Amino acid sequence: MFKNEVFIMKKSMKWLLGIVITLVVLVAIVVGFIKNKEYQPSATATIAAQNSTVINNTIKFQGYDTRPKVIFYPGALVDPNSYSIWANKVAEAGYSVYIVRFPLDLAVLNVNAASKIQGNSDYIIGGHSLGGTMASRYAKNHQKKLKGVFFLASYPEKKGDLHEIKVPILSLTGTNDGVLNYTNYKKAKKLLPNNTVYEQISGGNHAGFGSYGKQSGDSPASISNAKQQNIISKLLINWLNHTISE
Numbered sequence: 001m002f003k004n005e006v007f008i009m010k011k012s013m014k015w016l017l018g019i020v021i022t023l024v025v026l027v028a029i030v031v032g033f034i035k036n037k038e039y040q041p042s043a044t045a046t047i048a049a050q051n052s053t054v055i056n057n058t059i060k061f062q063g064y065d066t067r068p069k070v071i072f073y074p075g076a077l078v079d080p081n082s083y084s085i086w087a088n089k090v091a092e093a094g095y096s097v098y099i100v101r102f103p104l105d106l107a108v109l110n111v112n113a114a115s116k117i118q119g120n121s122d123y124i125i126g127g128h129s130l131g132g133t134m135a136s137r138y139a140k141n142h143q144k145k146l147k148g149v150f151f152l153a154s155y156p157e158k159k160g161d162l163h164e165i166k167v168p169i170l171s172l173t174g175t176n177d178g179v180l181n182y183t184n185y186k187k188a189k190k191l192l193p194n195n196t197v198y199e200q201i202s203g204g205n206h207a208g209f210g211s212y213g214k215q216s217g218d219s220p221a222s223i224s225n226a227k228q229q230n231i232i233s234k235l236l237i238n239w240l241n242h243t244i245s246e
Contacts (some may be wrong), residue, residue, distance in 0.1 A: 002169050006065070010113050011236075014239060017100065020124065028195035028225075038077050038078070038079060038105055038141040039077055039078045039079060039082060039207075039210075039212040039213065039215065040079050040082070040212060040213075041079050041081040041082040041084065041210075041212055042082070042211040042213060042225070043181065044085060044211055044225075044226070045082050045083070045084045045085050045211040045212070046081060046084070046144055046209070047207055048084035048085045048087075048088045049081040049084040051084075051088050052088070052099075056098050056116060056117075057101045057115055057171060058098050058101060058116075059080050059081065059087075059098070059099040059101065060096060060097070060098050060099075061084075061087045061088050061091035061096065061097040061099075061176050062091055062096055063090070063091040063092075063093070063094045063095040063096035063097065063168060064094045065096060066215075067094060067096070067244060068121070068122040068123050068124050068127075068147045068148075068244060069096055069097055069098055069117060069118060069121050069122070069123045069124070069206075070090065070095050070096065070097045070098065070123070070124050070126070070240070071098045071100065071114045071117050071118065071123055071124070071125045071126075071135075072087065072097060072098065072099045072100065072125075072126055072128075072131070073100055073102075073107045073113075073125070073126070073127030073128070073131030073132065073134050074099065074100070074101075074102070074105065074107070074127070074128055074131045074137045075127075075128040075129035075130055075131050075153075075209075075210065076106055076108075076129060076131070077104075077106070078105060078108070078128040078129075078210055078212055079105065079176050079212065080099040080100065080101045080105075081099075081210055082210035083099055083128070083209075083210045083211075084099075084211075085211050085226075085229040085233075086232045086233040086236065087099060088222070088231050089229075089233035089237070089239070090229075090236055091109070092235055093233075093237045093240070093241075094115070095237075095240055098117045100113045100114065101130060105153055106128055106130070107131045107133075107134035107135070108130065110142075111134045111137050111138055112138060112141075114135075114142070115142070116137050117136075117240070118142070118145065120145065121145060122145045122146075122147050123145055123146065123147065123238070124146075124147050124148040124149070124150070124151035124152050124197065124243065125138060125139050125146070125149055125150075125164075126149060126151060126152065126170075127146075127151070127152065127154060128152040128154060128209045128210060129152070129153055129154050129155060129179070129180075129206065129209075129244075130154070131154065131189070132150075132151040132152060132153075132154025132155070132156075133155065133156060133160060134160075135151075135160075136149060136150065136151070136157075136162055136177045136191075137156075137159045137160040137161025139160065139162060139165070140156075140159070140160050140161060140162060140165070143165065143167075146165075146167055146238070147167055147168075147243060147244065148167050148168045148169065148170070148171045148239075149165070149167065149168075149170075150169070150170040150171070150172070150236065151169075151170070151171045151172065152209040152232070152234075153172070153173055153174065153177055153179070153206050153209050154171075154180075154207065155171070155184065155185045155188035155189075155191075155192075155193045156188055156192065157188065157191070158191070160191070160224070161191045162191060162192055162193065163190065163191050163192055163193055163224055164193070165193060166193075167243075168195070168197070168239070168242070168243045169192055169193060169195075169196040169197065170196070170197045170199070170236070170239045171192070171197070171198045171199070172199050172200075172201065172209070172220070172232065172235060172236075173185070173195055173198075173199075173200050173201070173204075174200070174201045174203070174204025174205050174206065174208060174209070174228070175200055175201065175203060175204065175206060175221065176203055176205040176219045176221050176222055177204070177205050177206045177218070178205065178206060178217055178218040178219030179206035179207075179215060179217050179218050180206060187243070197220065197239065199230050199235055201223075201228060201232070201235075202223070203221055203222035203223035203227075203228075204221055204223060204228045204231070205220065205221040205228075206218045206219075206222050207217055207221075207231075208225055208228035209232060210227070211225050211229060240246055
């Protein structure tokens, strides 16, 4: 009887080990597949990123620390450095920008990542695409020190309902965006306050809110990425100046 129990135990351990190894291999394959799909920063964005520092896996462009922190959630599968061009310009205008790096570059995997950056400081939060949706969730649940929210080709969903919030909100889109679901975008306006500022970049597309080349499903932009980056930075800086002066 004892020998049978030992045999069964050894057989069970082999099955368990086999299952664990299979799961590890599957996870490695999934991670490798996702990483292979990740959008990498352009050469220009990579150069701009040299003006940043990395703090706790977050990219920081230094502005004035006396002003609210600008925390940014990247779009899905987009390397954070891809947003370095406009972030560097915003920092030069005096606002420290913190671009969060998420596990597998998916903001949905750590919605509250901004907590470590925010601390007990005043902050403004925004995001691109899926990143903006997750940023709105964070804003909804952390309103005490919140000074503003901005969306780049993005919109909130029910968990990030901000229609009763009392801070300035900015929504930027591009006329040539082939990724943004405009039906859902329009429906989501009821989740934002009536004083939300909406700006549209003529000729801009979805990928143009960063600098990482073509994105699957997107439409071609009719303006250069450099021009779209300049427009984004100017619109953000003007909005931020208005926001902190209130």
